[in-house]
Amino acid sequence: MTGETILGVKDLSVTFRVGRKDFKAVNRVNFDIARGETLSLVGESGSGKTTIGRAILRVNPVSSGEITWKGERISGKIPAERERRLRQGIQMIFQDPMASLNERAKIDYIVSEGLLNFHLFKNEAERRAKVEKALLDVGLLPEFASRFPHEFSGGQRQRVGIARALVMEPELLVADEPISALDVSIRAQVINLMNRLKRERGLTYLFIAHDLSVVRFISDRIAVIYRGRIVELASSEALFAKPIHPYTRSLLSAVPVPDPEAERAKRHIAYDASVHDYSKVEPAWIEAEPGHFVLGTEGEARAWASL
């Protein structure tokens, strides 16, 4: 990875209190994101991937570990001024464009809400110009500003969601399943848009998703998460060419690919977490190949390497 580290996550844990018991949703997670990079967090429901995204945005409090943004700590108690910079610099795109836009507000207000909160304009004309530009950037017409969300299709609404994030001129976009609620043909539009913004503006993405096959197309690196722990992290090419952790292999074998011949030849590998014996030795983060990390013990790593 070249370039500066824009976001650092070190030993992050997030614990929720469920009744009288503690539930560790995120368990000692580590990763960095370089400027201009797309990192994807991939896991199944309940794996903690969304919780990590929310912890970065300070929605969920961190119970231990630390998150840094351009070298400064942003988890726990931080100065108000830093929080302000962060709220502008990191924006989020949500999964369901039907649920994440205020039904009663016009697009103009939805897109400029962040600008209003942060007084990021000198006068009304500048605010309008910013909204117009954000809409044009995502391929919508400026006159759409006077309409309501229900007048738009799913793909257009998701663009409004992206425009609302872009208008803040963020450096990092956290996208939580931004395409899984969309139809196949609309998906391509949104993926192309996100890739274009990355190219043209050097945007950095943290992409949260469950569908490995889609993630492969857009990510530079992929982190696979299982029950709150990242079990494998590698460049997307390396992860698909040589998955190491048994959970990653199981996940890859489970994703149906649109190729009947390949599907016929495929066997689903089940993952059984009880194959790991971590009673004596705690699993560690092992660099199996340069840039390719896997969670396991030394013994496991040797066994996996010979596969």
Place this chain on the structure above:
Amino acid sequence: MSGASKRAVAVEAGGSGANSDAAATLPKPILEARDLHVSFSLRGKRLTALRGASLELRKGETLAIVGESGSGKSVFAKSFLGMLDKNGRVDSGGILFDGMDLARFSKEKEWLAIRGKRIAMIFQDPMTALNPLKTVGEQIREAAALHRGLDRKASRLAVLETLERVGISDPEMRYRQYPHEFSGGMRQRAVIATAVACKPEVLICDEPTTALDVTVQAQILDLIKSLQRDLAMSVIFITHDLGVVASVAQRVAVMYSGQVIEQGTVEEVFYDPRAPYTWALLASLPQLGVKGEELYSISGAPPSLFREIKGDAFAPRNPNALEVDFVHEPPEYEVSGTHWAKTWLLDPRAPKLEPPASIKRLRERLGQVRAADALRGSEGGRL
């Protein structure tokens, strides 16, 4: 212009001789929809959901219906069970099943002999399909007792056997549990058990794995495949996920705006698609894209179903649409004995059009697959 009997023959037949031979030996259709028109009255207006949709389901096969939201795939399947909403009706066309025309059914009593008993359906969300106030075993038993006329003891035994068959371990204990004690995947297994316990001839699955995690999805797909094989059921599988289609189906019907616009074996449709909409659908998949290149994307939105659609419904979104596409609806052109598509591109008078690059890559893949088949010798019929 539609209807299987009036099918035109395309000049440029892509299928080899083997395909036409396969057509002759195919099993008979068990369920056949012919030129079905279905509409709904909505706020004083008529919404035409199906505009002459046709398909045939053959005995023992899995047929996937694939389409985007609003293409009419769920309405199509619901019409086979008399489950259209109250404001909907079949305007014309037929649904042939075992010598009966289901489209002519008017009384609920007629449907009761079919629905659940001979044609069963599984829905997307298993929680809404199960009664939260009854134990899982009891509700499956009720269905089995009703449709198979078994007494309490016999039906209980049948349920335990079915639970085991769908991969629910410790069926005795699971029988007594309530739906909320089941995980999502287990609930869907219970729903499948309900459908299968009545030993239906046709099983319709409407997006049964969309709400599930991928690893659970893989298990449920494996289960449906093995049930279909062992019980000799014919399955209609509705989905928007082309990966799932490739995994479960032998044949596939692609729907757009209330019509089936292309139908063929999975190999034919995935490796040699002919309709521009099928091209667009496949080309827009990130799985088939090349990293760093733009994905092919379909502009615009499907047409409003409240208005009458003139010509080819996909024409306004098709950058290479022909003039005739805006005026006349294309007929079904036969590509091979098992493959047809509704597009003027297959007309002898149409100009030769190059498909998008990713479709060409798919055709090369077809070449590889056929070569591999030839090497493997004449194991023949994959159906």
